Amino acid sequence: MFGFLFRRIGLVIPTFIGVSLVAFFLIRLLPGDPILLMAGERGLSPERYAELMGRYGFDRPIWEQYAGYLGSLIQGDFGTSIITKKPVFEEFFALFPATVELSICAMIFAVVLGIPAGVVAAVKRGSGFDHGLMATALVGYSMPIFWWALLLIIVFSGILQWTPVSGRISLLYFFPSVTGFMLIDSLISGQKGAFASAASHLILPTIVLGTIPLAVIARQTRSAMLEVLSEDYIRTARAKGLSPFRVVGVHALRNALIPVITTIGLQIGVLIAGAILTETIFSWPGIGKWMVDSIFRRDYPAVQGGLVLIALMVMVVNLIVDMLYGLINPKIRHTR
Amino acid sequence: MPLLDIQNLSVDFKTASGPFRAVDGVSMTVDAGEIVSIVGESGSGKSVSMLALMGLLPWTATITADRMLFDGHELAGLSARQRRRIVGKDMAMIFQEPMSSLNPCFTVGFQIGEALKVHLKLDRKARRRRVIELLEMVGIPAAAERVDAFPHQLSGGMSQRVMIAMAIACQPKLLIADEPTTALDVTIQAQILELLMQLQSETGMGLVLITHDMGVVAETAHRVSVQYAGQKVEEQAVAGLFADPHHPYTAALLAALPERATSRRLPSIPGVVPGQFDRPTGCLFSPRCKFATERCVTKVPPVQGRQAGYALCHYPLAGGRPVGHPGPGATIHPDLQEVA
Ligand SMILES: Nc1ncnc2c1ncn2[C@@H]1O[C@H](COP(=O)(O)OP(=O)(O)OP(=O)(O)O)[C@@H](O)[C@H]1O
Ligand code: SF4
Numbered sequence A: 001m002f003g004f005l006f007r008r009i010g011l012v013i014p015t016f017i018g019v020s021l022v023a024f025f026l027i028r029l030l031p032g033d034p035i036l037l038m039a040g041e042r043g044l045s046p047e048r049y050a051e052l053m054g055r056y057g058f059d060r061p062i063w064e065q066y067a068g069y070l071g072s073l074i075q076g077d078f079g080t081s082i083i084t085k086k087p088v089f090e091e092f093f094a095l096f097p098a099t100v101e102l103s104i105c106a107m108i109f110a111v112v113l114g115i116p117a118g119v120v121a122a123v124k125r126g127s128g129f130d131h132g133l134m135a136t137a138l139v140g141y142s143m144p145i146f147w148w149a150l151l152l153i154i155v156f157s158g159i160l161q162w163t164p165v166s167g168r169i170s171l172l173y174f175f176p177s178v179t180g181f182m183l184i185d186s187l188i189s190g191q192k193g194a195f196a197s198a199a200s201h202l203i204l205p206t207i208v209l210g211t212i213p214l215a216v217i218a219r220q221t222r223s224a225m226l227e228v229l230s231e232d233y234i235r236t237a238r239a240k241g242l243s244p245f246r247v248v249g250v251h252a253l254r255n256a257l258i259p260v261i262t263t264i265g266l267q268i269g270v271l272i273a274g275a276i277l278t279e280t281i282f283s284w285p286g287i288g289k290w291m292v293d294s295i296f297r298r299d300y301p302a303v304q305g306g307l308v309l310i311a312l313m314v315m316v317v318n319l320i321v322d323m324l325y326g327l328i329n330p331k332i333r334h335t336r
Numbered sequence B: 001m002p003l004l005d006i007q008n009l010s011v012d013f014k015t016a017s018g019p020f021r022a023v024d025g026v027s028m029t030v031d032a033g034e035i036v037s038i039v040g041e042s043g044s045g046k047s048v049s050m051l052a053l054m055g056l057l058p059w060t061a062t063i064t065a066d067r068m069l070f071d072g073h074e075l076a077g078l079s080a081r082q083r084r085r086i087v088g089k090d091m092a093m094i095f096q097e098p099m100s101s102l103n104p105c106f107t108v109g110f111q112i113g114e115a116l117k118v119h120l121k122l123d124r125k126a127r128r129r130r131v132i133e134l135l136e137m138v139g140i141p142a143a144a145e146r147v148d149a150f151p152h153q154l155s156g157g158m159s160q161r162v163m164i165a166m167a168i169a170c171q172p173k174l175l176i177a178d179e180p181t182t183a184l185d186v187t188i189q190a191q192i193l194e195l196l197m198q199l200q201s202e203t204g205m206g207l208v209l210i211t212h213d214m215g216v217v218a219e220t221a222h223r224v225s226v227q228y229a230g231q232k233v234e235e236q237a238v239a240g241l242f243a244d245p246h247h248p249y250t251a252a253l254l255a256a257l258p259e260r261a262t263s264r265r266l267p268s269i270p271g272v273v274p275g276q277f278d279r280p281t282g283c284l285f286s287p288r289c290k291f292a293t294e295r296c297v298t299k300v301p302p303v304q305g306r307q308a309g310y311a312l313c314h315y316p317l318a319g320g321r322p323v324g325h326p327g328p329g330a331t332i333h334p335d336l337q338e339v340a
C-alpha cells in the first residue's frame, strides 16, 4: 500500500512540471498583455510601458521567466496577482470553498440519481424505463452547458420564479465565513431563512454542473450492472434463496461499483471544466469565475497559479479515488 | 413418496431466432438418501433442467411440468417468495466453475453465513461458529483463519469446498451438484467427489450428480438418467446400465469408453448434439445412431417400459441387440455400422 502511494506520488512530479509549463505558455499565447489591458483606452507612453514591463519582469527572455516561475513554485510561492496585488495562493483558497461546495453538490446529485437509475435500467433491461433513461442520458451528455443553463434559468428563474438567478445567497443575509461552505456557514449563523436561501441558490448550478456526470454515471452503472448480473456468483447468490433486493443491492452492486468509481474519478476533471462555465453563468464566486476574470485581465500569475493549483487538486482527488478502489475490491487491496 | 418427483418437465427459451426447447418432457425422481446421476453430452439440457427446478433460469425461459414435487411441495405453484424459503435451505446447488461462482468482493465467511442468516436467522456470533464448523466439515485446513479469506486467495479445489460448505449450510434434503469437478485438476477431482460422497452418507441427503464422466457415474451413483438433446433417453440402476444399456445412445457412450485410456472423460461419439436449428424429425438421435431406420426418421419413438430402461427408442437394446429391428439392410447409416 505504501509502495503504491510512493509510486503514485512519484508520478505527480513530472505531471506537475508539465502543467506549470502548459499554464505558463498558454496564457502568453493570448494576444495582449496585462500592462496594456490595465492601461485600457487611455493608452500609455512607451517609456511608462517599458518601465512597467520591467517592474513585473515581463521584458526578460521567456525561458528565464519560466525558470524563475518554476523556481518559486517549487518553493511553494504561487506568485502575486498583478491586479489585486494579493498572493495567488490566498485568492485561490479564499474562493476554492465555493467551487468545492458546488462541485460536491453536483457530484452528489449525479451519484444519488445516476447509480440507482443505472441499476434499475440494468435490472429492467429492455424496458421502457431502460430505453427512456438511455435516451435521456445521451441528450444530457451532449447538452451544451451554456444552453442548458440558460434554458433552466429562463424556465425556473424567469417564468416560474422558483429559484434565484445568480450568486450564492440573498444579499439580505450577511455573516462571517467560517468554513467557506455557504450551506454550513448559513446554518452556523443561525439567521432565519439563510440556509434556505443558500440552498435555493445552489439548485440550478448544481443541476447544470451535475448533468454530464449524471449521464455518464447512469450509463456506466447500467453497463457495469449488466455485466455483473450475468456472472456466476450472482447465480450462486440466487441459489442461496436471497431476495432480489439483496442479490442486486449487495452482490451485484458492490462489484459494479468498481468501474463506476473509476468513472466518478474521471468526472472530476470534467467537473472543473464545467465549473468554469457554470460559475460564470451563475456569477458563482468560485475559482472558475475567478479564472475566467483573470484570463480577461491577462493576470498571468493568477491564471498560471490557478491552473497549477487546480491540477494539483485533481491529482489529489484521483489519488484518493484510487485508494477507494481497494476498499471495495479486496483483490486490488491485496495485490498492491 | 420420493423426495423429488418431476413429471414431464419442459423448458422453452425465447431466443432472438425463435423459441428453443432445451428440455423436452423430462421426468425423474430422487428418493431421500439416493444418489441419482444425470449424464449426457454438452448441450443435452442437464443444467437447464436442474436450474428450472431451482428457479434460477432467466426470464426468457418458460417452464412447464405436469408435476414438480419437492418434499411434498408443488414448486410450480409457489410464489417467488415462498420458493426462496426452500431454495438454498432444503434444496441447494453447486456449480461447475467454483472460482467464478464465489463473489470476489466478500469473504468466504460472509458468503457462507448469508444462508444461515436468511434461512436460520442465526446471529453474527452463531453464524461465525457454524461457518468454521462447516469449513472444517468440508476439509478446509485452518478453518478459523479461512473464514476471513477472500475468494481470490483460494485455489479451485478450495473454492469448490467453500461452495459445498455454502450449499450444505442449512442441511438441505437435496443437493444438486452440476459437474462439480469438471473445472478442477484430476487429483482434486477425486478429493471433491469423495467429500461429496462422505457428506451424502453422513447426512442422508438426496444427491443429484450431473456429470460427463462415466467413471464418476460408475463409482458414485445409485441410479442413472441419460439425457440427450433435452430428452431423457434412458434410466436405470447403475449396475444394469453398465451391464445392459437399452438405448443405443447409452450403448454408444459405453462402447466408446476407453477401457485402458488414462482419461475417463466422456468419449466422443461421431457427430454432435442437435441444437436449435438442426433438430431432426422423429428420433433426435437418428443422425448419429447406427441402428437408425426410415421409421426412426419419420416417427417419434415411444418410451419403453421399465424393463427396457424407459428407453426412448423404437428398437430398445437387450443384450446389445435391437429388439424388433428389421435387420442391417434397413439402416440408413451403413458407414456408422462399420465404425462400430
Ligand atoms: N439462457 C439460455 N437461453 C437460450 N438457450 C439456452 C440458455 N441456457 C441454455 N441454453 C441452451 O439449452 C441447451 C441445454 O443447455 P444445458 O446448459 O442444460 O446443457 P448441459 O447438458 O448442461 O451441457 P454442459 O454439459 O455443457 O453443461 C443448450 O443448447 C444451450 O445452448
Ligand atoms: S429410435 Fe432409432 S435412431 Fe433413435 S435411438 Fe432408437 S434406433 Fe436409434
Ligand SMILES: [Mg+2]
Pocket: B046, B047, B048, B178
Ligand atoms: Mg451444464
